[in-house]
Amino acid sequence: MSLTIELVEHAPATGHALPDDMGRALAASRVVDATPDPYTPGHWMLRAGSKVGAVAVTAPGGGSVVLRVTPKVPIPRLFFLLGYSLNPAGNWRDGQVELAEHRDLLPALAHAVERQIDRALRRGLLQGYRTTEESSLVVRGRIREAEQIRRRFGSALPVEVTYDEYTTDIAENRILRAAVERLLRLPAVPHEVRRRLQHQRRRLADVSPLVRGHLVPAWFPNRLNSRYHPALRLARVVLDGSSAEHTAGSLHVDGFLFDMNRLFEDFVTVAMREALSGSGLTGRLQDPHHLDEAAEIRMRPDFVAYGPDGVPIAVADAKYKAQKRDGYPDADLYQMLAYCTALGLPEGHLVYAKGNAPHAAHRVRHAGTVIHQHALDLDQDPAGLLADVAAVTQQMCTASLTL
Template structure:
């Protein structure tokens, strides 16, 4: 029998890989025959929970956690990559609704501008939405702006970099080290869009008609430099001049910020994107609560830092803290992307909220879950006088119902 160590010493894998696997977020584990390098790459890349089968060589157990999306694992010596798709439990349209609260502070995504058409899978829906938003952004032509350029030139242009001229040229007059501002389309906004389009074109599962339209957008951006692998994405700031780009850029950032590791040891390459549903749910709950409490005379802070002990040695960061007009905390909430099980919610969540309430001097605390058997439950802590509320949101319902449930949570926080 060939051990995993012996297989790793045999060099690149040349056998044909299975086409891929589709997993469900927090679903049951799937056993699959995989080359050892692919299994280790998936485990090391924090894509899914991957573990080798101790009783069957070349078999791995794959189980999806809270991350949804699609990644390709490319192995040297094989033509086609191994694709892992993780399907979210919530409908695709609801996922995009949560994404809107995660990144868009202005509410653009919540007005129906980012549509997913009839697509029921994540990759086709994201590709369709990005192409439509890119087309809308570029409809009036590519945005132009000034970019600072430093280069060696035979012609003096703008300012001479005297220090670099002396350091590099040792007194020789030409070429000249110059710096100048160039008015060009090769700016951060266009570079981000070009890079996002390129990433989607590398993924399988993009419908043919959407791929054709993406190729058209890439042709529009042909004079723009895409961001190379491993380089940091350029920064952009929302302004009046780039207003028509805002929605497309935020959607592109969803894709690029959710990108998985693009390189792995031994020539393996992982390329794709993953969204963490834990983070998306937390962002939705906290931002929606802040909006529901706007105008109440109170100030909401997200991930505000506090300390549990008087020596300020133990730091804690509640997801949501509401302050009264006097600046004193008046309510606290924490979002948990968990569904209630037969035995109820984890007791550790209650202990965590009890610590928050004790340190902040509050009589009530609120835990907001993704789903539960009842919409609300309350627990009074012995000898403490603290009441911990557990709220459950049904993510399968329409956005209006979700926001109505958030409004109920907000009203309980204010009433407490």
């Protein structure tokens, strides 16, 4: 049995005929909310949350269910949010990332990554120096004397050496290969895109694969690897994306997911920081603070603006989805009040993706603290969206600066 189920993020739950073991596997993966339908045996109620992408549940006998969760944000807009968060200086709003006509997230991502890797490799694989430590029968580079004594106990051979080798087997190429291989394992990648990804894997065949479970090697942007920058940033998205890969009993669950909550938070906070550029103020993301005087209760507001003297002047939190049907959730207000109290600020700001509630402001009784709730319309052109974020940032900091 092969079945494809289409869901939309945060849409009402719908019923689907599923074997119980596959339903339990989806429930355990926490990709979606999955519960047995109490009225229809053999059916499960599925509801998507903020995670979007594609997941495949495969049984040992070959049966599979592919679950696709579509974002409410248009795919080109989602890639703008993603690209701007990674590199505000890039020309993401001008179509640097090619999406072709793919309407689903995973095919669009796979196509974009393959096109950027192809562009990066057109002049051949990048080469660079890599430090290698190994046991050798000949002296090459520098002898690691401490390691030689510890491991060889006075023996002359082999020799523990370290040397710099000029090679294509460097972090940048290893990251690209890992992203290609990750995409080739995922469901819902179109055949033509998969064929081109296989071609890129052959071009990177002499590069060492990353070991699963190990940290992705670090790379640092410079003039020499500038042609790799867009491809590496998208590869990072693939490798850092929320993976649903695990085994549930005899079933295998594999997929790739974006967390829209995190994506929205990253975009808003990066855009706020950019809006302060050149103003004399500093914006910090996820800066640690404490609620209590004993510094035992930690808190990390999404965004804090600091004046030239290093004193906090504004605080904001980004919330992608308002959970209440009739407006903003009260819990967010309590959280922001705690931030304002600990930072000694008279106002706090909550920024939501536009839903069913307009801008609101609440003055807290006996405290005088004002908490603002803003709504950003994501379904508009990038320039308008960035202008809206800049306007919110200006309102936050208006007492200290006119942006």
